[in-house]
Amino acid sequence: MTENLTTVVSSKTQTVEINRGKPTVIIGERINPTGRKLMLKALQAGDFDIVRSDAKKQVEAGAKILDVNAGVPGADEPALLKQVLTTVMEVVDVPLCIDTADPEALEAALSMYAGKALINSVNGEERSLETVLPLAKEYGAAVISLCMDDDGIPATAEARLKVAAKIIERAAKLGIPVEDIVIDPLALTMGADHTSGLIAMQAIEMIVEEFGVNITMGASNISFGMPDRKHINATFIAMAIHAGLSCPITNPLEPEVSIAIKAADLSERPDRRGPCLHASFAEYQCKYWLFTTGSRVDRIRHRKPCGPHLFVGETQSKCQENPGLQGGDATELPEDDLYCHRRGSKQHPGCRKAERGGDGGQKVGCSSANCIRSLQSALQCRLCQLPRCHRCPAKSV
Secondary structure: OOOOOOEEEEOOOOEEEEOOOOOOOOEEEEEOOOOOHHHHHHHHOOOOHHHHHHHHHHHHOOOOEEEEEOOOOOOOHHHHHHHHHHHHHHHOOOOEEEEOOOHHHHHHHHHHOOOOOEEEEEEOOHHHHHHHHHHHHHHOOEEEEEOOEOOEOOOOHHHHHHHHHHHHHHHHHOOOOHHHEEEEOOOOOOOOOOOHHHHHHHHHHHHHHHHOOEEOOEHHHHHOOOOOHHHHHHHHHHHHHHHOOOOOEEOOOOHHHHHHHHHHHHHHOHHHHHHHHHHHHHHHHHHHHHHHOOOOOOOOOEOOOOOOEEEEOOOHHHHHHOOOOOOOOOOOOOHHHHOOOOEOEOOOOOOOOOOEOOOOOOEOOOOOOOOOOOOOOOOEEEOOOOOOOOOOOOOOO
């Protein structure tokens, strides 16, 4: 087998190395107006708040690189792409993947990007090879290379390997090192052809065996048009990592996908990745409880590096006076919602019937914050919404 190559991309302050011997690098896919009506309308109106929010959330969720697409119909894409890139670089410092099919927009973006970018993408079509590869060489960028050519997307893994070889050869003639070529074998939806996943896996294995290059995929494509997409995506990504996928383009905000990636990493390199998986799985359990069992109040998130938190305090003013145990802003809630105790007929909607304690009838066992046993309880941090839960790294204070 060919030696695994290392692809390096960078921002002004951060460098990311992609290599199958290291943890899988997640490329966050959400900064893309395609199929996202709210983002599309916001970009058309010159509003970049959603872009800022998605950038920060994806990085907090574990994305090491962010894919940035500004393909708004009718817009001046070169100008808009530069605006979106600037917006993202103002709020996060991870490397960026410049996603555009417009050569003019690509050059405009590369000319203002601070660092070594990842281009998305070139393919085996002559027009694409002649326009994108020279820009990658000029600006020293790495480039995602799609296994398709002038005849379309090959139906077999062997044919996709030939397209990959063609792109690598053409890049080499321009002086682009092979480690700067990241191959995308293309994952087509299994809803149209149930063999699509198998063909993609075979293509990954062949390309890795032949060239040792890094592999990416728009992994969400595999489940398009199918039910329960999150679990299909998670299973496919885990299998693809075992085959050689090293930097999937996916949604890091889906806990099922995040856990699948870490579980796959654990199976490949358990010595390095075990602690990371254990911590992530604890957070996943908490998130699962939060969104399947928790009440409306539970779903109000407190911005924290380790996941969703809810601060339950003695009074609203008490909560506001304590802006967080590890940074962030205190959640502002009406006073009734900050309490979780007997209040006549105004019991918290999350309360359920439970045994009564020895403190004069104080209820316990609330699904939202486990009714605090004392009205004088100190501010409590809830990662998993359970009192003194062993899985909460901050625990109760």
